[in-house]
Amino acid sequence: MSPTLNPEIVGQAENAHEAVLARALAPTGITKQQWIALALAVTAPLGADGLARRLAGALRSADPAHRHLGGLVAAGLLTAEHSVTPAGQELFARVRAETGQVIARAYAGIPAEDLQTAAHVLELVTGRLDAVA
Secondary structure, eight states, X not given: OOOOOOHHHHHHHHHHHHHHHHHHHGGGTOOHHHHHHHHHHHHSOOHHHHHHHHHHHHHTOSTTHHHHXXXXXXXXXXXXXXXXXXXXXXXXXHHHHHHHHHHHHXXXXXXXXXXXXXXXXXHHHHHHHHHHO
């Protein structure tokens, strides 16, 4: 009998994904929260205020968003206006490629329908939990 989706399984999957990211980020000196900020800046440029709001939502906290963004500015990965610098683009591409290879191998052979179902269920659960929080 296959296990049913539950918080333990979700947590284990999240921890496994985070370990891959942590290994890729270790030599860069940026944190997971800064990585999330950089990824948002690269994939959905929103300007300084929009990026801070989106990051606060992604981190589920308003307080540290500006601190994490400031760290990326200090590291030369974002401009003062929170646009991505060439160094930020290069770092993003390098980390995304490294983690992408590992994740692709982990997901290889899983039917697309199963991945779509898993994504749908996780989106539903996240939305319901967000509504409660």
